[in-house]
Amino acid sequence: MIQIEKLRKVYRDRGRAVTAVDDVDLTVADGEVFGVLGRSGAGKSTLLRCVNLLERPDSGRVTVAGQDLLALSGGELRRARQRIGMIHQHFGLLSSRTVAGNVAFPLEVMGVPRAERGERVAELLDLVGLADHAGAHPAQISGGQKQRVGIARALAGRPKVLLSDEATSALDPETTASILALLRDLNRRLGLTVLLITHEMEVVKRICDSVAIMRDGRITEAGPVRDLLTAPGSELARDLFPLPAHAPRPGSTVVDVTFEGDSADRPFVSALAREFGIDVNILGGAVEEVGGARVGRLRVELPGGPEENAARLAHLRAQGLTVEVAP
Numbered sequence: 001m002i003q004i005e006k007l008r009k010v011y012r013d014r015g016r017a018v019t020a021v022d023d024v025d026l027t028v029a030d031g032e033v034f035g036v037l038g039r040s041g042a043g044k045s046t047l048l049r050c051v052n053l054l055e056r057p058d059s060g061r062v063t064v065a066g067q068d069l070l071a072l073s074g075g076e077l078r079r080a081r082q083r084i085g086m087i088h089q090h091f092g093l094l095s096s097r098t099v100a101g102n103v104a105f106p107l108e109v110m111g112v113p114r115a116e117r118g119e120r121v122a123e124l125l126d127l128v129g130l131a132d133h134a135g136a137h138p139a140q141i142s143g144g145q146k147q148r149v150g151i152a153r154a155l156a157g158r159p160k161v162l163l164s165d166e167a168t169s170a171l172d173p174e175t176t177a178s179i180l181a182l183l184r185d186l187n188r189r190l191g192l193t194v195l196l197i198t199h200e201m202e203v204v205k206r207i208c209d210s211v212a213i214m215r216d217g218r219i220t221e222a223g224p225v226r227d228l229l230t231a232p233g234s235e236l237a238r239d240l241f242p243l244p245a246h247a248p249r250p251g252s253t254v255v256d257v258t259f260e261g262d263s264a265d266r267p268f269v270s271a272l273a274r275e276f277g278i279d280v281n282i283l284g285g286a287v288e289e290v291g292g293a294r295v296g297r298l299r300v301e302l303p304g305g306p307e308e309n310a311a312r313l314a315h316l317r318a319q320g321l322t323v324e325v326a327p
Ligand SMILES: Nc1ncnc2c1ncn2[C@@H]1O[C@H](COP(=O)(O)OP(=O)(O)OP(=O)(O)O)[C@@H](O)[C@H]1O
Pocket: 011, 012, 013, 018, 019, 020, 038, 039, 040, 041, 042, 043, 044, 045, 046, 047
């Protein structure tokens, strides 16, 4: 649905060149929620703005719903953009217009007749749970409600793709949760493909099917969230489950065990201790709810060196657990 190939964007600022997006490839499948996670300055906003050509890349290709956006003429690009909605951290509402007026605005720009507009606005406000606030002005509603207006406005052109630029960064945790739940609901009900950028792991945990980690303009890791969490060496897993440092003791082996789904419900530590008649020392761990499922990681110390532990590790792996010997 969204394909980004060899994308590059360099800003030139007072003689200085800043490579904001550096040779990025990314594929977002139809109907998924895809998150780009990274710190401030990583290049996330620039990347997102290249997807609807608010920012023109220096090189590369952006294909949305089969259309090569950089090859489109002015009118074609305007039409293609109507099929790509966008929401922003600071909502970007018109303060002089009511909630309904804000949602009607893109419909006016598209030339939708007045009678049809009213009906569509009502439908959109209903979709985001704001039917009762049509006549309010932005100053009279909460941040979460403002973002709901932003979402309704972004969906006016019946887009298949929604771009989200840190949509929950200005909201408190509870409101963030309700906006993320709304986005997930719209993604499922409308088959909407969502590409979002965020610096919050919470957003990835709650709604992303896939994620890419961005640093210094580059993607360092990308894939389905569940796969990355159990992939050996994954940066996402390391960030989500920070484990305490350990000083390896001679004659013991430290192992990180990642568990998810069914394997999260089994008492594998006590089973291992019983099966092999050993003491297992738990050094640290964390369990998180990711995409509605329990995922966790535990750092344990087993007696003996690598050879003595080979059968024990095989026993853990046979239960579907991901096992890595800590360096
Ligand atoms: N218009 C611009 N002119 C010059 N440099 C820019 C411009 N916009 C962004 N940059 C630079 O490009 C790099 C990437 O910025 P970008 O805003 O895309 O990152 P980000 O990950 O979205 O960070 P943030 O969350 O802080 O916005 C940064 O070094 C930034 O200073």
